Amino acid sequence: MPLTRRTLFAAGGGGLLIAQAQAAATPAQAQDAPRPIVSDNRLRIAMPAFASDPFFPADGSGAGGIDMDLARGLATELGVEPVFDRSAVTFDALVQRLTSGEADLAIGKLSRTLQRGRSILYSRPYAMLHQGLLANRVNLARITQGKPPEQIIRDFSGDLGVIEGSSFATYAAATFPHATIQRFAGWNTVIDAIRNGTIDLAYRDDFEIKKLMVDDPSMTVVARSITLTDKVDTIAVGVSPANPHLAAFVDLYLDLARGQQVLNTDEIIARYRQGSKA
Structure with missing residues (x-):
């Protein structure tokens, strides 16, 4: 019997078609496989x-x-x-x-x-925190002259301490455009500057300021915390x-x-x- 296209399909061409279909599906399946989000495990x-x-x-x-x-x-x-x-x-x-x-x-x-x-x-x-201030009590009393701090704080023109390389070093110029910004290497040196009165205010999130008061209750004698309720710090x-x-x-x-x-x-x-x- 001569081999024709019709007899090829009848005699085993179905297997050939299945193989071809499987081969055609392989690239699509490879594309559907999940790719690693990060490399090198x-x-x-x-x-x-x-x-x-x-x-x-x-x-x-x-x-x-x-x-x-x-x-x-x-x-x-x-x-x-x-x-x-x-x-x-x-x-x-x-x-x-x-x-x-x-x-x-x-x-x-x-x-x-x-x-x-x-x-x-x-x-x-x-996490969502509020921005906050740590104020030297003596300096704050001199600046406010008996007025509520909230009334004068946005026009503050004294010395404001921030941590170099922090978000608050970025925020400071916009939030306190009249202040003299002093940058410190770390939070401990900012706290020391508040203690000895060489800066008036320190600018950070309210969590770190409240945490300081938990760690060292004696800070309440020399410093006061102020929360800026309209300013958030999103983490x-x-x-x-x-x-x-x-x-x-x-x-x-x-x-x-x-x-x-x-x-x-x-x-x-x-x-x-x-x-x-x-």
């Missing part, structure tokens, strides 16, 4: 070199904290190993680790600012601008695993007090 997490309880400890491999738990939870859900980079000595340096491609995420009580948002991606906030995860998929995954994690929870100052202070007693 590692999640590179930039976190400050210093400690900030209850967010993160001094040693990234040590005890937990709000940010440590968040970082490890993200790595677990991604199925990769968290690798902590603790080389950044300022908050701005965390951002630089992302823009240089040396980190996938920056997690470390990182404030959102428009300036930083020009170079990195942000998750949605997982979020910084994400490499080269990885929008990772940014979307962090948002998804915060929504599904964290139940869209946004911590406030009172909740964080309560956690800090509990940790201090442990």
